[in-house]
Amino acid sequence: MLVNKKKCVAMLLAGGQGSRLGVLTRFRAKPAVPFGGKYRIIDFPLSNCTNSGIDTVGVLTQYQPLELNSYIGTGVPWDLDRLNGGAFVLPPYQNGSEVSEWYKGTANAIYQNMPFLDMYDPDYILVLSGDHIYKMDYTQLIRYHQEKEATATIAVLRVPMSEAHRFGILNTDETMRVVEFDEKPAQPKNDLASMGIYVFTWKKVREYLAADENNPESSNDFGHDVLPAMLDNGEPMYAYPFAGYWKDVGTVDSLWEANMELLDDSPAVKLRDPDWKIYARSQNQPPHYVGNRAEVRRSMICEGCHIYGTVEHSVLSPSVEIGEGAVVTDSVLMSGTKVGRGAVVHRAILDENAAVGAGAIVGGDGAITVIGNSATVCEGAVLPAGARVNPETVIGKNGGAL
Amino acid sequence: MKTDIFGLIYASEENYNLRDLVLHRSVAALPVGGRYRAIDFLLSNMVNTGIRRVGIITQKNYNSLMDHLGSGKEWDLARKNDGLYILPPFDLVANTGTSGIYRDICDALNSKLDYIRSAPQQYCLLSGSYTIYSTTYDRMFEEHIAKGADVTMLYSTRPNTSRQGDESHFKDVRLYMDDDGRVRDIEFDSQLSQTENLGMDVYLIHKSLLEQLISSTVARRKYNFVADVLIPNLKHLKVYGVPHESYVGRLTSLNSYYDINMDMLREDVRHDLFTAENPIYTKIKDEPPVRFMDSAKVRNSVMGDGCEIYGEVENSILFRGVSVAPGAHVRGCIVMQDTEIQENCYLENMIIDKSCTIRRGVRLMGAPEYPIIIKKGAII
Numbered sequence: 103m104l105v106n107k108k109k110c111v112a113m114l115l116a117g118g119q120g121s122r123l124g125v126l127t128r129f130r131a132k133p134a135v136p137f138g139g140k141y142r143i144i145d146f147p148l149s150n151c152t153n154s155g156i157d158t159v160g161v162l163t164q165y166q167p168l169e170l171n172s173y174i175g176t177g178v179p180w181d182l183d184r185l186n187g188g189a190f191v192l193p194p195y196q197n198g199s200e201v202s203e204w205y206k207g208t209a210n211a212i213y214q215n216m217p218f219l220d221m222y223d224p225d226y227i228l229v230l231s232g233d234h235i236y237k238m239d240y241t242q243l244i245r246y247h248q249e250k251e252a253t254a255t256i257a258v259l260r261v262p263m264s265e266a267h268r269f270g271i272l273n274t275d276e277t278m279r280v281v282e283f284d285e286k287p288a289q290p291k292n293d294l295a296s297m298g299i300y301v302f303t304w305k306k307v308r309e310y311l312a313a314d315e316n317n318p319e320s321s322n323d324f325g326h327d328v329l330p331a332m333l334d335n336g337e338p339m340y341a342y343p344f345a346g347y348w349k350d351v352g353t354v355d356s357l358w359e360a361n362m363e364l365l366d367d368s369p370a371v372k373l374r375d376p377d378w379k380i381y382a383r384s385q386n387q388p389p390h391y392v393g394n395r396a397e398v399r400r401s402m403i404c405e406g407c408h409i410y411g412t413v414e415h416s417v418l419s420p421s422v423e424i425g426e427g428a429v430v431t432d433s434v435l436m437s438g439t440k441v442g443r444g445a446v447v448h449r450a451i452l453d454e455n456a457a458v459g460a461g462a463i464v465g466g467d468g469a470i471t472v473i474g475n476s477a478t479v480c481e482g483a484v485l486p487a488g489a490r491v492n493p494e495t496v497i498g499k500n501g502g503a504l
Numbered sequence: 505m506k507t508d509i510f511g512l513i514y515a516s517e518e519n520y521n522l523r524d525l526v527l528h529r530s531v532a533a534l535p536v537g538g539r540y541r542a543i544d545f546l547l548s549n550m551v552n553t554g555i556r557r558v559g560i561i562t563q564k565n566y567n568s569l570m571d572h573l574g575s576g577k578e579w580d581l582a583r584k585n586d587g588l589y590i591l592p593p594f595d596l597v598a599n600t601g602t603s604g605i606y607r608d609i610c611d612a613l614n615s616k617l618d619y620i621r622s623a624p625q626q627y628c629l630l631s632g633s634y635t636i637y638s639t640t641y642d643r644m645f646e647e648h649i650a651k652g653a654d655v656t657m658l659y660s661t662r663p664n665t666s667r668q669g670d671e672s673h674f675k676d677v678r679l680y681m682d683d684d685g686r687v688r689d690i691e692f693d694s695q696l697s698q699t700e701n702l703g704m705d706v707y708l709i710h711k712s713l714l715e716q717l718i719s720s721t722v723a724r725r726k727y728n729f730v731a732d733v734l735i736p737n738l739k740h741l742k743v744y745g746v747p748h749e750s751y752v753g754r755l756t757s758l759n760s761y762y763d764i765n766m767d768m769l770r771e772d773v774r775h776d777l778f779t780a781e782n783p784i785y786t787k788i789k790d791e792p793p794v795r796f797m798d799s800a801k802v803r804n805s806v807m808g809d810g811c812e813i814y815g816e817v818e819n820s821i822l823f824r825g826v827s828v829a830p831g832a833h834v835r836g837c838i839v840m841q842d843t844e845i846q847e848n849c850y851l852e853n854m855i856i857d858k859s860c861t862i863r864r865g866v867r868l869m870g871a872p873e874y875p876i877i878i879k880k881g882a883i884i
Contacts, residue, residue: 138792138793139793140792140793178577179788373793374792374810374825380790381790382790384788386784387778388537388538388539388774388778388784388806389537389807389808389809390806391805391806392802392803392804392805392806392807393803393804394803395803396802396803398800398802399797399798399800400796400797400798400800401795401796402794402795403796403807404793405539405793405808405809413796417793418793
């Protein structure tokens with residue numbers, strides 16, 4: 103089996119529900135949430151893997167996996183359809199013993215997929231999450247791990263001290279060796295926040311995962327259990343400082359914000375970068391059309407859109423239709439959404455195939471309004487700022503569900 | 505469903521009416537509609553019909569076509585069985601009597617008889633490469649079988665709207681049919697025709713009949729499919745026409761190239777070409793969505809992914825990755841992939857090829873009937 107040997111295999115934890123995204127994750131896992139028009143959150147870690155030369159990626163799914171599974175397919179868009187390696191969707195499975203069960207925690211998810219990892223006998227494993235928008239060369243992270251002769255390396259970001267209490271903080275010595283974890287410390291001693299990106303030496307972490315599994319007290323989580331156990335045993339563990347854009351998009355507000363940041367003059371995450379392309383599954387739509395009376399400013403528009411109204415400071419996914427006289431501002435419109443003639447959409451996120459009837463008013467200054475997948479807002483209806491419409495519901499003229 | 509048809513696209517047509525646009529590429533590789541190459545439409549039509557084996561006969565300048573097609577993956581034609589076959593000329597004078605320079609389509613087919621014989625499918629869908637339309641060939645095949653036809657051809661019922669008398673009538677094939685749709689007469693390259701029924705350069709034919717017709721035509725030193733194969737044989741071959749009612753673009757001249765691209769601004773044309781049932785596949789470039797900045801003013805235009813717009817764009821087709829700087833005006837233009845238009849340019853009725861740089865302040869104007877071409881990679 104030596105032919106299969108890989109230096110590094112990435113394990114992408116994509117099983118989370120992302121409940122803070124509310125109606126947007128009712129029927130899909132968080133990593134499958136659309137972002138930046140044509141992308142999904144998971145395109146960022148997957149493209150980072152490909153661009154970093156990592157050609158074997160396990161995608162661990164659990165919650166509402168259908169959309170994510172079909173999106174990943176055989177991994178073609180990310181060039182991850184490989185003869186030896188490639189993209190693997192790894193759901194929890196029955197293994198014939200009493201212990202077969204759902205993924206109990208991040209560490210348990212990797213533990214359950216030991217046979218997969220052993221198949222490739224990797225020197226290192228890279229544990230990623232599907233919650234963040236960032237571009238990172240994992241090669242450098244792995245090289246750092248090698249140079250430090252570490253058992254575990256954790257990518258960290260410097261955060262303002264005033265914000266440090268919101269993060270998992272790593273206290274390090276002057277060589278960046280981790281001496282202590284501080285989960286959301288009231289009195290932070292350091293400004294290095296964990297990004298949830300880990301490199302482990304596979305042989306070592308394999309032992310810890312097995313021990314952790316046998317510990318009935320454990321919550322089987324890397325941050326809570328496995329990393330502290332390694333630290334207690336004096337394993338060499340280092341923090342890898344990352345300087346770049348890194349955005350958690352786990353809430354409606356942060357998802358909206360991250361989309362809006364793409365519209366800045368020079369966005370922090372540059373999408374048009376021939377040296378670090380972000381790949382996505384294409385929808386095969388014709389180029390978009392901007393009509394005779396349309397106005398489009400400070401916006402991102404994808405293929406297949408038809409724009410006859412006004413779009414300002416907004417991000418439109420493929421196949422969005424904006425009717426004549428409609429005004430869309432500060433909003434995120436996902437694939438297949440339709441905004442009828444004369445409708446107004448302001449500070450809103452419209453999930454896929456949502457429809458806003460002619461003359462309807464959606465959102466306003468204040469909290470972000472969210473309309474779920476395939477939901478309909480009837481002609482002339484008024485939906486106030488901060489409203490959350492469930493998938494597939496119909497909102498009548500009075501603003502209530504029909 | 506398995507189909508008994510294989511596709512064969514003759515992409516060796518030479519047409520210097522298209523001037524600088526075909527200096528470095530074949531007609532099949534002409535960029536069309538902000539995102540596509542001409543051949544995408546034919547390939548997608550075939551794939552959407554269920555055809556899984558497509559051969560493409562190339563001759564000169566096929567580098568850009570090969571680059572575009574790759575393994576055929578994007579059309580789902582990278583298959584274990586069948587799939588995409590690029591058929592370049594090979595120089596075997598002794599065997600085929602050609603020197604790799606085809607005298608016309610029959611000459612090319614004659615040198616590819618092995619490919620035709622080896623196809624496991626019985627029917628050949630033979631097509632030229634300069635037509636732009638969206639359909640499946642299902643009805644054509646059904647009628648071919650139902651009528652016991654020898655050859656079935658698609659024809660457009662829409663008048664050729666291109667300007668009379670110009671080069672756009674290059675290779676016009678006009679059909680006269682009886683009430684049953686049987687073709688009784690054909691005019692080739694006619695300038696003063698009595699019929700609007702315009703052949704679409706696509707033919708369905710049993711492969712053994714094709715082989716026989718090609719062999720006997722070439723043996724008489726004749727090489728044109730319409731003039732030498734069809735017209736002399738109309739009496740004893742059952743040739744039928746099947747109408748195609750929606751839009752057909754024909755890349756026959758510089759004017760038609762310009763007009764076809766501008767047609768993409770028409771809602772009815774987009775509706776005909778881009779349907780949910782027949783997606784048009786093309787090479788994926790992984791460009792981000794188009795960015796419109798504050799100063800952008802865009803009217804009646806089509807744009808591929810990866811464009812960055814600061815200036816004014818009107819009645820234009822922008823391919824993927826074009827940038828238009830602040831203060832620049834682009835009107836009635838076709839701007840191909842990765843071209844950069846700098847500050848305060850004024851461009852009207854131009855065809856600007858790939859990867860050009862139009863430096864700040866440049867003013868260039870053509871007329872809609874006489875668009876100016878800027879060659880690939882030019883810096884002005």
